[in-house]
Amino acid sequence: MFTKKKMYQLVVVVIALIGMIAVIIGLYAYRWNLVNPLKKATLTIGNFERTFVYHVPRQVSSHPKLIIAYHGTGMWASLMQVFTGHEFDEQADMTKDAIIVYPQGYESNWNDCRKTAPYPAKQLQIDDVSFTEQIIAFFSNGYQIDKKEVYAVGFSNGGTMVMKLARQHPEWFKGFAVIGSNMPAASNDDCEDIGQPVSMLFVSGENDPIVPYQGGEIILDGKNFGFVKSAEETVAHWLTISQCTSENYKSSYYPNINPTVFRKDYMAPVTEKRICFIRIANGGHTISNRNFRIPIKKLGYMNTDVDVPVVIWEFFMSLK
Template identity: 35%
Template sequence: MFFLHGSNNSADIIRMATAYEFDQLAEQHGYIMVYPQGYKKHWNDCRGSASYAANTDNIDDIAFFKAMINYFVDKASIDREQVFVAGISNGGQLAYKLAFESPESVTAIATFAANLPEQSNLDCSQSGQPISVAIFNGTEDAINPYNGGLVDLFGDTSRGVVLSTRETVDYWLRLAGITSAAQEKTLPERDGLAHTSVIEQRWQNNEGIQVRFYSLQGSGHVMPSTITRAPRILGEKSGDISGAEEIIDFFLNQSE
């Protein structure tokens, strides 16, 4: 499993910020956990207007990802059919790009705080191949707007316009040919905060492609966790679920 950090971040920091929970789950379930480092602390995702160097220098992060897979096939004999990618913010955007342009390289993806770019801001080819996806977005995210619009990273709006969360979920449902209603439930309250809650929706097509959506009510630009804290500047954090546990459950479900 690969976990991709967000903008202006690093592999070391995201590993610490998630309290090494992914490492602990990796040891528990017997998989390899990888935290790649982006070029100058960013990834070259599909947002064509982005001003950071990974985009302006046109870094080939798809080739980088494929090279990492080849490395682990050679050094650790991993199964190419069991490669999972999760990411937050800019890292979530790269996960979308991998699903767009190289779906044969990944088994499933999970994203936090990331909506798909609007068509006018989309600088990626789209294979049209369905893939299992889990999406976690906060309704009060001031950076990645839940209802779509201009991404605003503390005054930097160069990342352009994104779709709404609903439109992002619907894109992956359409690819999978899913038209049925979701299995929906509000997850149990765990953090004692009345203003945060989690609504989960699940779908699956006849070929086993799954889409999961976690609407993080009252939450900001952060990953939900029962054990970590987040900077206030990023908004409220939901402690009703562990994002790490949920995506590991989702990924392991693809292996069955």
């Protein structure tokens, strides 16, 4: 039989549980776009309908920046938002000065610079460069973005797509960021390089099970994606283009004690372009961040000593 004291204790517990559930639902609603859901748009590029989703902060500034985030092989657009822990959206919401776009690759892939690529985006020569151009035009016309403040970030196949844009149309962007991607080896490269200096940040895991840090052949799900350069050869390529000297750099570490993440920042004195290389000693094929840390065995270990989306945001915002 319940006494008044036990009844009171039960009511307190129930109220506490309701409060906890309300907080969890509130955080969930914010995190998963129930309050400010992703918007969606479609463009026709050639004979193909292409889609993208995007996050616009409430009360966004009159001429916001634009960040385009390209997903990896086999992913869909909104999953790039999840893999980055919604942190680009968070940063945009805090500043109210940027729109974050997540484009959808054709059948979940991008037509990058690799000759050997066993997916329809490459085989059909899907025009992802024009898709990107039209995305920028969409936001220029509809949201009056600052076209001098457009940035590209990509993961895996999305990273190789970002490097293609940097090689062919660097004038569209102020900065680039590449996560878990190496340039194709010369024998596997079908892109022309105009050689214009750029500012670019690289993140590479030394234990990446998909894109080998030391370079070599990429085999994914039994399919051959050809040979790629090493992470350090990839960075060296962009150091040369951007007229940065490999001897002139600043080193930093995460964390300060027993570091597992090593960073080098290069500045080109003539072009004022910057190259940043973040090497994760025990990192896998992941986007390290504080919000999305669900382990995926196929992708390897996720290091939690560095918050990659925040580092990329800070790099972009620091560019002149």
